[in-house]
Amino acid sequence: MPLRKPVFSRFSALLGPVAMPLALVNLASFVSQIIQIGVIDTLLPLALTNAGLGERHGGMMLSLYWLADLIGGFFVAAILRKTHPVIPLLISGVSFFTLIVVVMVAPQSFWVLPATLFAGLGLILRWVVCDGLIVQLAPANKVGRVVGFHETLMGLGIVLGPILIGWLGDDARMMSGLALAAAIIALLCGFAFPRLEMASTKKGAGATLRRWIDHWDLVLIAFVAGFVEICFLSVLPLQAQRDTGLADAGLWLAAIFVFGGTICQPVIGYLSDKGGPVKLAWLCFALLLAGAVPLALSGYGVFAGMVQFAIGMAVAGLYTAAVLIAASGRGEQGYQVGVLVLVSQSYTLGAIVGPSAGTALLVMIGGWALPVLVLTAGSLSVLLLSIRHMTERVKM
Template sequence: MRKPSEFDWRTIVALNSVSTLAQVGQFGIAFVVLPVWLVEQGLDATQLGMFAASLWLGQLPGLGFAPWLCKRFGDKQVILAGLFSTLLALLCTALVGWPFWLIGGGLAGFGLGLRWIALEPWLYLIAPAHARGRLVGFHETLIALAPIIAPVLAAYAGIHGKAVFWIGAGFTLSALVPLSFAKVAPINTHQNSVQTSGEHKLSFLRQPRDRLFKQGVIIALLGGMTEAAVSGLFAVYAQERGYTVNQITDLLALFGLGGLLLQYPVGWLTDHSSLGTAAISCAIGTLLVAVTMTLPITYLTMQITVFLLGGCITAFLTLALIASTTTAFGDMAQNVSVLSMLYTVSAVAGPLMAGVIMKATQGDALMWFIAMAALIMAAALAISGSGKWRR
């Protein structure tokens, strides 16, 4: 086991900083604030669902090609490409109208996907393996600042104009500073140095039979659906309940705050108990909170429930990443890429389905959609674990 002094802490800090800053522009603005801005431009639930789906759909080529691009050009260069894709997406969205906003959404998702896969396997492989669950939780806590910071800044600057695009561009560009301090990895971080090519192929084929990986698949498929539906359509749900734009941005900030505060405890629970225990707890919490949000509740109660919903739903991505980085089989970058793509495919479908249902019924249908997905997740995890939760 390496001593603490042997770890490249400068690069660990730098990469965490890159994620924290870039996530505000790439996710906080693009995925959380822009749907509110688009509601102000007159988009309905179906159109907003299409835009939300375009964000996640754009991630797929980024997630899929990032491991190959990293091997060919290097992790740092792929991160740079992801950041500049987001800048182009913000420019496109600011200058065009519907349906060309979908192009901006796709570019924003593509940029986030590139940065995600290029950065996180690099970070986790150079960090202490014995605390990887906590590191994932800490890293996800940092990037969970994005859905707090972005709505607060957008509300302060004004949601009606173009200020949100300047905020997104500023944070995305600022990520270049800590990236310059990250040392290039001495080995290819997207290969497992202890496996031969044949062993790698064999282990990848064995992944579907690994219980941790199967649980990661369940979490990714249903977690992506719920997160994308809430982040993309919450503005419509809240607007139908009579909340103002400022109240909606405040609620979104509380949603992000809940995600911020829960990620490290989720990582800690996984390290000290199991992935299944943590995931079922979050799924049941999501179910209870979503059902509560369909009731005629006060604004204070809404604030509390949105905070709890943010904590539970944001944890699903953290748990999927923990599954991809701790499973016994395969190359870590490939595992992260596979589960991230499953999460993203699910996220494309989530807002599309929920948007159609909401337009045909009412805004509260969003929460019933979330509750049903959480119930299915809890049941599927319980069946896959068969009561044996430890690794």
């Protein structure tokens, strides 16, 4: 009887000669994601708060991290056209390692601000390099599966962040060592990467502005996804620390929140295939609103984990719905690419606003902060999207 082929052999047979480069891109992106989003989104506000700077200061600093990511996105293409991917990965690794060291060793120092901004730039560099290479290397008939696998890894990377903070968060050497290991692994993988093919676009500001106006519904959906996700990652540990004296329960709830969105991606995809991405978005908003009141009353036990799991699924579904709407039936291929970029920018805008809003409200009203934010964001979104839907029906 023939021996069963190893997993990587089957992977190689499926993808051919690009299997090894794709595996290395996934590995580099995964280890970086653990630190750049999983750890930093939770550790930065928590460490600054524990250093006596307050929740608002920590939330504002995380907002600046995402702001640097957004601004860096306007310049990253020019950088990547002139360099091999190993250079952006080197910058990315140095940036997140520097931030972890500064936050763990000297959270009250001036250097936290420049380190945060530098790390935000490193995030967008790694993001574009790895996502771009995933699409570039994937066989044309397997792009969906390859991208889906990559996004699942990215979700698992975020899940690991709060868990690692719970285990190692007080140990500066261990956290710094973890960041250094991730940076080295990503850099070593980068030496095997091909150059990223960057198409030059000459679109003016007018075309970009027009996309924002024409597709404000997608802007809203993706904004809410980024707003809620990064808000929860930053606020849950701080809220648990206020309520129980320890951040551990909040760290585990944050991990469950992200895990819900990650593990349920096949269900989200199935619902979209059956009812369409627009109906998926409405369903996710309904689930988000339904979870707001239980969120306020759930505490930190098993029921709280179930609520976080459901809300995490709703948030992941919102972003997936926005991407699918953008990719289907909204203009020619080139225009669709512009709309997909718009979706990612809108998510990032939500990530900028979420931590500051969440921590400010946490200081004001305590444990009701997240439920109030979810109710407000969900209700306003449903109202605005309903108005758009009715307006379109009248025009028809």
